[in-house]
Amino acid sequence: MRPVPDKGKEPVSHSRVPTILERGLLFFLVWLVLMPSVKLADLVVGVIAAVLATWTSLRLLPPEAGYLRFGALLAFVPHFMWQSVLAGVDVARRAFDPRLPLRPGFVVCRVGFPPGPARNEFAVITSLLPGSVPAGDVEGAIIYHALDTRQPVAEQLAEEEKRLTAALIGGDGHD
Amino acid sequence: MTSFLLAMTFFVVVMVAVGLFCVLRGASNADRMMAVQLFGTGGIAALLLAGVANGTEGVVEVVLTLSVLAAFAAVAFVKADESGAKDDDRPEQGP
Amino acid sequence: MRIAADIFTIVAILTGAFFFLAGTVGLLRFPDTLTRLHALTKADNLGLGLVVLGLLPQSSSVFGGLKMILVWLLVLLASATVSQLIARAARRGGPHP
Numbered sequence: 391m392r393p394v395p396d397k398g399k400e401p402v403s404h405s406r407v408p409t410i411l412e413r414g415l416l417f418f419l420v421w422l423v424l425m426p427s428v429k430l431a432d433l434v435v436g437v438i439a440a441v442l443a444t445w446t447s448l449r450l451l452p453p454e455a456g457y458l459r460f461g462a463l464l465a466f467v468p469h470f471m472w473q474s475v476l477a478g479v480d481v482a483r484r485a486f487d488p489r490l491p492l493r494p495g496f497v498v499c500r501v502g503f504p505p506g507p508a509r510n511e512f513a514v515i516t517s518l519l520p521g522s523v524p525a526g527d528v529e530g531a532i533i534y535h536a537l538d539t540r541q542p543v544a545e546q547l548a549e550e551e552k553r554l555t556a557a558l559i560g561g562d563g564h565d
Numbered sequence: 566m567t568s569f570l571l572a573m574t575f576f577v578v579v580m581v582a583v584g585l586f587c588v589l590r591g592a593s594n595a596d597r598m599m600a601v602q603l604f605g606t607g608g609i610a611a612l613l614l615a616g617v618a619n620g621t622e623g624v625v626e627v628v629l630t631l632s633v634l635a636a637f638a639a640v641a642f643v644k645a646d647e648s649g650a651k652d653d654d655r656p657e658q659g660p
Numbered sequence: 661m662r663i664a665a666d667i668f669t670i671v672a673i674l675t676g677a678f679f680f681l682a683g684t685v686g687l688l689r690f691p692d693t694l695t696r697l698h699a700l701t702k703a704d705n706l707g708l709g710l711v712v713l714g715l716l717p718q719s720s721s722v723f724g725g726l727k728m729i730l731v732w733l734l735v736l737l738a739s740a741t742v743s744q745l746i747a748r749a750a751r752r753g754g755p756h757p
Contacts, residue, residue: 420730423723423726423727423730424629424727424730426723474702474705474706474709474736475706477702477706478679478682478702478703478705478706478707479706480702481682481683481686481698481699481702481703482678482679482682482686482703484686485682485683485685485686485689485690485699485703486682486685490689490690492690492691492695494691494692494694494695496751513744514737514740514741514744515740517701517740517743517744518702518705518736518740520702521698523694523697523698523701523743523744523747524744524747524748525694525744525747525748525750525751526747526748526751526752533751535694535697535698535747535751537695537698566666566669566718569670569673570673570718573673573674573677573711576677576680577677577680577707577711580677580680580681580683580684581680581684583684583687583688584683584684584687584700587684587687587688588687588696588700593693593750594749595693595697595746595747595749595750596693596696598742598745598746598749599693599696599697599700599746602700602701602739602742602743602746603683603687603700603704605735605738605739606700606704606705606707606708606735606739607680607704609708609731609735610676610680610707610708610711613711613712613715613728613731614673614711614715617715617718617719620720622719622720622721622724625724625727625728625731626727628731629727629730629731629734632731632734632735632738633734633738635735635738636734636735636737636738636741636742639738639742639745639746640741640742640745643742643745643746643748643749646749
């Protein structure tokens with residue numbers, strides 16, 4: 391759905407060049423969605439904008455900081471769409487239930503990801519899951535706020551971690 | 566279809582208004598950030614509905630800007646809150 | 661064809677409106693800031709997603725539709741980021757006077 395370079399263009403080494411090309415192409419595709427015109431002047435402005443955006447992104451998030459496999463993450467989009475539907479239904483069910491079935495509390499969840507982009511990405515993705523929102527981290531773990539601590543929140547998160555490890559760390563598991 | 570879309574616009578606006586009212590009853594900074602968030606999501610939905618209902622598709626451009634701005638506003642607010650919390654000072658300049 | 665698209669629009673937008681209602685009811689009934697945050701982010705994101713989905717067949721051009729999807733993705737990304745920032749602030753600060 392989101393314009394993303396195809397998998398053949400994915401970086402295979404940790405060299406900077408493929409990452410830069412990938413980001414540049416992504417920004418240019420976003421430009422084309424925003425400004426669907428094939429006039430030369432518009433395209434030139436688009437290329438300039440994409441170059442500036444890529445340069446900014448390299449300043450803010452250098453490729454050395456860790457690297458995310460967009461292609462591998464894309465494979466999880468349907469799964470997380472569905473989780474986010476379940477999350478909405480879960481909240482709606484609790485909100486309309488006359489007995490208001492809540493048992494809010496914090497759940498500390500150990501994660502294997504080192505602090506950095508991989509862990510942040512994991513936190514962002516898991517914030518879509520039903521009944522949990524990341525609310526802080528401590529050494530080697532993320533603290534989640536759960537709507538109902540009777541639910542197996544920690545188990546569910548461990549499951550997602552297993553699922554995502556290959557995509558976020560860049561091991562050769564998925565893809 | 567137009568009247569259906571306008572009715573839905575009205576409904577979403579009412580929901581956002583009621584939501585804003587009860588979020589803003591809570592006085593903490595986190596509540597205020599939630600108000601921004603609610604206004605962002607609900608406002609975007611209402612604008613899109615109204616734009617399509619009136620056939621003014623240009624609204625989408627406005628909405629794009631709004632969605633990016635709402636995100637930056639919320640992040641800025643949290644950053645201000647963090648630095649304010651350190652010297653126990655409440656920042657008043659919200660988005 | 662037109663009728664099928666219109667029915668799709670009506671069903672999707674009504675479902676989306678239902679989730680906006682659920683989010684607001686959650687905001688009214690849930691006891692504290694963090695639980696209200698759940699109600700806000702999870703229900704309203706889904707509501708916006710369904711509204712966008714419902715509006716797609718009514719869009720006059722493909723790019724209008726793509727832009728709406730882009731808006732939704734931006735909102736989803738922003739709210740996933742912002743919701744944890746808010747949760748952190750709420751956990752750290754508790755209610756300010």
